[in-house]
Amino acid sequence: MSDDDVRRTDDDHSDDHADRPRRGLAIPELALVVLIGASGSGKSTFARRHFLPTQVLSSDFFRGLVADDENDQASTPDAFDVLHYAAATRLRAGRLTVVDATNVRREDRASLVALAREHDVLPVAIVLDMPEEVCLERNAARSDRDLPAGVVRRQRSELRRGLRGLGREGFRKVLLLRSPEDVDTAALTYEKQYNDRREDTGPFDVIGDVHGCRAELEELLVRLGYVLTHDDRGRPTGAAHPEGRRAVFVGDLVDRGPDSPGVLRLVMGMVAAGDALCVPGNHENKLVRALRGRNVQLSHGLQETLDQLAHEPEDFRQAVEEFCYGLVSHYVLDGGALVVAHAGLPEKLQGRSSGRVRSFALYGDTTGETDEFGLPVRYPWASDYRGRAMVLYGHTPVPEPEWVNNTMCLDTGCVFGGRLTALRYPERQLVAVDAARTYYEPARPFLVDGALPPGEREPDVLDIDDVLGKRVVETRLAGRVTVRAENAAAAIEVMSRFALAPEQLLHLPPTMSPVATSRQPGLLEHPAEAFAYYREAGVALVVCEEKHMGSRGLALVRRDDLNGSADRPVERRGAVYTRTGRSFFGGDLTAALLTRLAGAVEAAGLFDELASDWVLLDTEVLPWSAKAGELIRAQYAAVGAAARAAVPAAVRQLEQAAARGLDVGELLDRQRQRSTDAGAFTAAYRRYCWPTDGLDGISVAPFQALAAEGTTFADREHAWHLEVADRLAVAAPGLVRGTAHRYVDLADPASESVATDWWTELTALGGEGMVVKPAANLTRGVKGVVQPGLKVRGREYLRIIYGPDYTRPENLDRLRDRNLGRKRGLALREYALGVEALERVARGEPLWRVHECVFAVLALESEPVDPRL
């Protein structure tokens, strides 16, 4: 643990030294290159020849930027402020950056070295030490600048004074060019960093802390399929995998365990043969110092290792020292998708080089405090981790390896009597062998079985930065989806105050667009437009599903819900929730409903068939009044009440006026029509209201199974989904309803008219209408993903949406002018986000990655779109 204060940098192995300049120079692909030279020494020309114009930040340019004059020396401090800011921004993004300024004074260079360190990149110096007359001649040739000769002379002498100290100032590489010929022949090449093995794509078996447990390591390697090789004394000296897999050791090979030399012999052999990679642990780091005769505390099992090594020949000890010294702090593998470091590594340090990177990789992020066992307290960097790369590490023994934000600690305390664990990459499969016994008593109690002590596991915690401000979410179906800051702001409030815990919100349903507007008299929507849309999109078969007039409800049903009691942690509890993530019902009713739904899923054999302990169902919960009761009373019933009070009174007054012989006939006709419309409006909402008591009167109509463990069902055809719904309805009669449906062959007009008649019949009885979907479900057409469904709503139902007298011709004509573009775009973006959320769940991605999709759906729902669509 933190017993070694020596911090060294990854490139200590470099054989370049500041005092041995040469004309060829290998620059790290990511570096801060500092040009040094007096005015007129040719820095800008040199930079133009060797670097992209965008890589070069020149002081002249920034003086111009802040003061409209490249030669205004008074503006230099401001110019450098901006230059530093630009350089910092580039380095943060991981871009090679060149600073073109005289930089002859030590203090000017110091701030640049500090900047490089701050961003964990290497500072490189290129010195143009030109003869004085060359500089003077070039300056004289410039018309825009009139520099006294004394200035150049002073700059040159300052430069020469600092030349020998550049290495000490922190420059890792120095190129010294002394004449125009040197400049002309200088050759720059780029070199990869030691930690950059992105081209290495595996597959790998990443192995946790071994700590001298040679026997367990041998057993694990064999179980992983490696074939061991032995020396003439029968000691393992290597292991190769017949399928070319390679082991990656996360460090801490040595100390505490029974045979550290044996582990080293095996791992060193594997690394030398190309069968393994290894990063250093803090124990290797300390071992090197001990072997080099430094004064280190022989604690934490180091003494055992040294004793064991004492029995080995000197050349083996020498080899161990070289091996451990040569280990690179961390590796970036597989195109950047995998990072291995002993104590883990946050994204901003991955692929970087500095003392800080090495220190983090070896020791992790310590808070400087110690706990009650005297061990250093570590900051839980993994719960903040939002990087793209999977990070595998060890260092802190855990009872069970668990994914935390796409990171996993593989140290399962073998030496403490736990297990030695490997993760197969890219399969994400764990393989472990038990320790033969406890070799060493841990300082802090280490649990192998049983309950975790509270707080031991780092839960996936959402960070405010996961939701605040403008957001861009990458989706497989629709590319980048953008959420504006103000929509995110509204969603944060609703999510935080009203929604269920994010662990339960795996998905929110997308909005659905209506069909294009019908031109048929008296109608705003008609099935013909839905059929036309899908025919044009190249869909051959669609399914028309009856639209249940209830409220959308997502049901996350878990096998655990069979038992009824809700006394389970939130991630093991089912949920029934609304389109904004609120619980549909109160706690008791939810528990009762889930018990019955879980019973239905179990009875239908779905848990077994889907090989999952949970299933997420997309449903409609009826009646509408069960959830929307308050809204129905406050808005719909109220409109009806006002209309039925006011309009007949107006009719009576007009009849009286007409009886007096006044010419009010036209107005009277209109008011009579309004009176009829008001009655129809009231009748329309009444159909969707009925009283409920507990679960009595409640019914659930599932129409799609969205996801289960490890899988999603967006690609399954609707026939399957509807069959699942029917099976659930059979299993829970009275509670679960199936969904009536008709298939339509879009090439067959007769098939179309059968479905159209069905719709007419449903809606004439006051039904809400139907949804038309591609029978195959998720469908890509010629212009990308097609609408997953289009709703075709009935004439009477639409009174609730468009108002009591929307059917009057003068109203209908104006309402036909409705713009579907935004709604359609929104529907597709939300659909893509919903599918993305479920696919991320299926891949076992971290909570924040799932939640960003779910959150984005909610945020998009607050965008201004005609709400009647």
Place this chain on the structure above:
Amino acid sequence: MLLTLSTTHRPATDLGFLLHKNPDRPQAVDVSSGRVHVFYPEASDERCTVALLLEVDPIALVRGARGTSADGFSLGQHVNDRPYAASSLLAVALGKVFASARRGTSKERPDLVGVALPLEIRLPALSCRGGAGMAERFFAPLGWTVEARPVPLDETFPEWGDSRYIELRLTGTQRLADAINHLYVGLPVLDDAKHYWVSSDEIDKLLRAGEGWLGTHPDRDMITRRYLAHRVSFARQAMARLAEVDDLDPDTLDDAVAPTGGADEREQPPVPLVVQRHGAVVAELRASGATRVLDLGCGNGALVQTLLEESALIEIVGVDVSARALEVAARRLHLDRMPERQRARLSLLQGSLTCADGRLRGYDAAVLMEVVEHLDPDRLPALERTVFADAAPGTVIVTTPNVEHNVRYPALLPGGLRHRDHRFEWTRSEFAQWATGVAGRHGYVVRIDGIGTDDPEFGPPTQMAVFTRRVGSVSEVAA
């Protein structure tokens, strides 16, 4: 929507001269919300009735308000009671059609203008928040005899009760101009709806119509407050749309800026409880020596305002999950014209107590005043992590209602909570159990105290826990 006005003054047909509208000729005038018709169902010497019928065009009403796009409006703006219920729209129409009568001018009967006439006014459906009693409160002091009957919501569902509409009949002897002005102001006040439909200059006109009588009306404060309470902001519209997605009344979600306090504020002790809470919190902050503090769940900034007066505090950060609450706080604290030095001490941030938030780390103290009870119990562990493990200030002050004390609030039903959004209210032992658990898990020492009069049987109305971080201690979650 319909209004009738009758008189039995003789000859009753003089009403036509006073209104400048011929009883034998129906007329129609265009107004911004639609077309208003004026006709006389009866016109004899004994009795004359004028009817005002406003035909609202609901489609044009929304479109006319802001360009031609239907986007950006909530469903409630598209389908609503405006075409039927008497409200501000009818008031505007009334003002336009009877402009001269309202000014009290008549070419034909100038002598009648100043005379009080026997009048009867009927409104079959008047939108009236507060019901019949509110109509009585408004019109009776002005000399009217008020008959008001509530309109049921839906006779097929008698359990739904009454609507917010009343059938109103006013009788009295009044000058005609006064009667019209009373209606002109009364309709929107009683309606008390958000002014989606009426522009703000119309509101100013309505206020001017109160000259001469509004100043002496016993409810003048309520009347003016109702006018000015309903400006609509962007944040409000976004929340309204989210409510609609879930078939909810917008006010269910958008209640972060509550117009009135909870039940404990309505029962006013000599020093209001909210003031006592501020006092207790400030005293604890002083005792802790904190100079940089967080007000987590700052709402509209009431406590922030108190904290700004504490010169020892060099940095005050108000955090709330509601963007609209922060808008209101910024307005209330006059952020835009606060002196620079003062302004530098204060920041307002949107944040969620269920998300880790790096911006909250490193402060001396955090206050959660009447906040925890607004979270579902499920989310309390997340709050615990955010505040005690992640932000981990030296001192944390939490206040919350003591539910045992609720029996002392006669307005509360048995088992009722003090605020509609409270997800729970704790007894003293429940609070103590939570607080000691949190303290133990995160290396804090906790002291529990009360705020307000300590009832011997049921304890104080508000309970407070003061957590102090143990030196060198470490949160388990962070370990």
